[in-house]
Amino acid sequence: MKVSFSVNSGAAEVDGHAMERLLDVLRERLGLTGTKEGCGEGECGACTVLMDGEPVLSCLVPLLQCEGRRIETVEGIAEGPAREFLERFVATGGVQCGACTPGIVVTAWALLERNPAPSREEAREALAGNLCRCTGYEGILRAICAEPES
Amino acid sequence: MIALQPRSLDEVLQSLEDDPALVPTAGCTDLMVRGPEALHEMDRVIDLLGVPELRGIQEVAGGLEIGATTSFSEIRRSAAVRAAFPALVAAASLVGGWQIQNRATLGGNMANASPAGDSLPVLLALDAVVVAAGARGLREIPYAGFHTGYRKTALRPGEIVARVRLPYLPEGSVQAFRKVGTREAQAISKVVVALAGRVAEGRIAELRLAAGSVAATPVRLRAAEEAVRGLSPGPAAADLAGRAAAREVTPIDDVRSTADYRRFALERVVRRLVLGMA
Numbered sequence: 001m002k003v004s005f006s007v008n009s010g011a012a013e014v015d016g017h018a019m020e021r022l023l024d025v026l027r028e029r030l031g032l033t034g035t036k037e038g039c040g041e042g043e044c045g046a047c048t049v050l051m052d053g054e055p056v057l058s059c060l061v062p063l064l065q066c067e068g069r070r071i072e073t074v075e076g077i078a079e080g081p082a083r084e085f086l087e088r089f090v091a092t093g094g095v096q097c098g099a100c101t102p103g104i105v106v107t108a109w110a111l112l113e114r115n116p117a118p119s120r121e122e123a124r125e126a127l128a129g130n131l132c133r134c135t136g137y138e139g140i141l142r143a144i145c146a147e148p149e150s
Numbered sequence: 151m152i153a154l155q156p157r158s159l160d161e162v163l164q165s166l167e168d169d170p171a172l173v174p175t176a177g178c179t180d181l182m183v184r185g186p187e188a189l190h191e192m193d194r195v196i197d198l199l200g201v202p203e204l205r206g207i208q209e210v211a212g213g214l215e216i217g218a219t220t221s222f223s224e225i226r227r228s229a230a231v232r233a234a235f236p237a238l239v240a241a242a243s244l245v246g247g248w249q250i251q252n253r254a255t256l257g258g259n260m261a262n263a264s265p266a267g268d269s270l271p272v273l274l275a276l277d278a279v280v281v282a283a284g285a286r287g288l289r290e291i292p293y294a295g296f297h298t299g300y301r302k303t304a305l306r307p308g309e310i311v312a313r314v315r316l317p318y319l320p321e322g323s324v325q326a327f328r329k330v331g332t333r334e335a336q337a338i339s340k341v342v343v344a345l346a347g348r349v350a351e352g353r354i355a356e357l358r359l360a361a362g363s364v365a366a367t368p369v370r371l372r373a374a375e376e377a378v379r380g381l382s383p384g385p386a387a388a389d390l391a392g393r394a395a396a397r398e399v400t401p402i403d404d405v406r407s408t409a410d411y412r413r414f415a416l417e418r419v420v421r422r423l424v425l426g427m428a
């Protein structure tokens with residue numbers, strides 16, 4: 001089936017199997033490899049993208065349901081107003097091996113758009129579906145909550 | 151490949167009558183984890199997300215109706231649900247994480263009919279009524295009769311969940327929800343319990359307790375309810391309810407937990423929830 005939707009600042013038209021994963025469409029057909037596959041089962045959050053502004057797991061979204069939607073990936077977010085947050089994210093050591101980073105950036109940015117000054121508690125709840133096995137979340141939370149270095 | 155994107159409930163029902171093997175898709179958080187082969191073979195699907203009659207929360211006489219494709223995020227945000235059914239909001243807040251809640255639907259949770267589905271014991275405790283839709287029209291199914299066996303529901307071929315009706319509880323009622331998983335978020339339940347009840351003149355006048363992950367389907371804990379009806383709420387009644395609950399369920403050992411732990415946790419959780427009525 002043919003499906004049209006917007007991705008970051010452009011438009012996409014994809015002809016594929018209705019149940020093809022948005023994750024594969026982004027990475028393999030549209031070359032947007034910033035979105036990572038972690039578990040492929042919705043548990044880890046690495047493949048998070050925004051769909052009409054809401055964070056969703058691209059491994060669990062079938063192409064069928066993308067018609068007319070607005071998709072934003074980590075590439076789009078990195079080009080937009082997230083610059084300052086991303087610099088903070090690097091400075092705090094929020095990035096270690098990098099596997100979870102794109103998903104965490106997308107989820108965290110969705111939170112910051114709704115709530116520019118989240119508490120630790122709010123940040124932790126927003127990130128409940130994003131696993132990071134390197135950082136212990138400390139640098140990530142400091143970057144999101146814009147805490148000064150201790 | 152057939153992939154239908156109907157825009158009305160009539161269209162859905164007509165298509166399902168013509169081809170009852172069409173797989174309805176909602177939030178796809180269960181469907182998409184069936185694996186690449188299963189997905190490839192899913193070549194006749196009908197998407198419910200574009201059907202306005204199936205979405206949203208409406209006040210009706212004596213209660214609220216929640217459309218099948220309403221997401222858990224929408225349930226969490228709804229002022230009407232928060233005011234009348236905090237136990238459902240509590241369950242919605244603990245289904246997966248933010249991304250899952252944005253997509254996972256109440257109807258999908260019900261139709262998927264996992265014994266660990268978090269909203270299911272809440273619907274049981276709240277005495278919900280399922281409004282099912284099929285080619286022959288709408289049909290009401292009391293929630294107590296909806297789960298007929300392990301991953302089986304009372305839906306007939308070609309029938310879908312259209313919405314679920316939650317009757318308001320009488321003035322002075324209490325409700326509670328508690329889930330035990332490996333961690334606080336993004337964890338499938340080892341035990342999940344919901345309570346709705348009312349204390350009148352110092353006695354437990356009404357009580358409905360329901361649990362998930364302790365039997366092949368979500369179950370009402372009728373022995374526990376009977377054990378304490380008419381008693382004054384407090385530690386003695388809570389102990390009785392917990393012990394009765396542990397005796398009446400038939401949990402199994404599986405990858406997520408053991409039967410022994412589930413029985414132990416159920417006893418504790420029921421005790422705590424009943425104690426909360428005092």
Ligand SMILES: Cc1cc2nc3c(=O)[nH]c(=O)nc-3n(C[C@H](O)[C@H](O)[C@H](O)COP(=O)(O)OP(=O)(O)OC[C@H]3O[C@@H](n4cnc5c(N)ncnc54)[C@H](O)[C@@H]3O)c2cc1C
Nearest residue numbers: 042176177178179180181246255257258259261267268311
């Ligand atoms: C990482 C992860 C974490 C999860 N955590 C939890 C959790 O904590 N608690 C929990 O309860 N669940 C959890 N789930 C399971 C899942 O998210 C829920 O069961 C969800 O409510 C399913 O809804 P859906 O809309 O995504 O269903 P879908 O995947 O779209 O559909 C599920 C099944 O129901 C059928 N169906 C859907 N809607 C209807 C309808 N209206 N009428 C008839 N049939 C229908 C579909 O054909 C399919 O067979 C989790 C899943 C994942 C991947």
